[in-house]
Amino acid sequence: MAFAAPTPIPSRTQYVLEAIKHAILTGQFAPGKALVEAELAAQYGVSKTPVREALKTLAGTGLVVMSQYKGVTVRTVDAAMAREVYDVRLLLEPEALRRTITRRASLEAAGQALIDADSAADQAERSLANREFHRALYLPCGNPLLARMLDEVREQAALVSTVAWSTDPSWQREADEHRQILGLALAGDAEGAASALHDHIASFVQRAFPDGEDHS
Structure with missing residues (x-):
């Protein structure tokens, strides 16, 4: 069975993705912290679109959790x-x-x-x-x-x-x-x-x- 090649991540999304991941892995963004698109966009000097895409990717890896009621938060570790x-x-x-x-x-x-x-x-x-x-x-x-x-x-x-x-x-x-x-x-x-x-x-x-x- 052939698998399709993954779609390349746009450079701005990749930049935001790595920045958020670094913040999580240094404890700057602690487990349970809310990750608000508008705030992150302002912090990293980008529009909300690359932030949204980066957060979706991070949710796929299990680093963040997306909730209809709580929004996006850093995953809690227990x-x-x-x-x-x-x-x-x-x-x-x-x-x-x-x-x-x-x-x-x-x-x-x-x-x-x-x-x-x-x-x-x-x-x-x-x-x-x-x-x-x-x-x-x-x-x-x-x-x-x-x-x-x-x-x-x-x-x-x-x-x-x-x-x-x-x-x-x-x-x-x-x-x-x-x-x-x-x-x-x-x-x-x-x-x-x-x-x-x-x-x-x-x-x-x-x-x-x-x-x-x-x-x-």
Whole structure:
């Protein structure tokens, strides 16, 4: 079955999209914050049309929520939401990495992502680099559908990290775990790398939301 190529996003919409995403991932726009089209248009010096389109795209990724009564708000993160997102990752990511290693696919992008995370200027850049690290592990798995399914939860996982880091900035620990995972992967240890990745994902959500604790 052939899939149509995605429609390119106009430059002004892309600019607003990245600006709002950066504000969300640095905590400038906190979970639950109302995102008003007119205010955002004035803030970014554009008309309301690119703002509206950007918000629709962000709603599709799960970073914002559109409601007929409340308008558009940054998605609220609670234990249930975090565990839902991370449950999907636990089910799929270790298997994807196992397949990537078995196929002897290149992991150069994962190494570069670690460098980018170490040199990140702020929390948003670090979050983006962390996402790229994980994506570099699963993208070459050989199953495009599996990779797309994991892509669908990337933004929501980043939002969970942003909220968790606001109370427990544990990125150094996670960076060390990333190096361990990549080391095992580069050594060709598919089972060891997959197990380390599973533990990495599971321990993060348990630390961030112990006993179902909410951060919203």
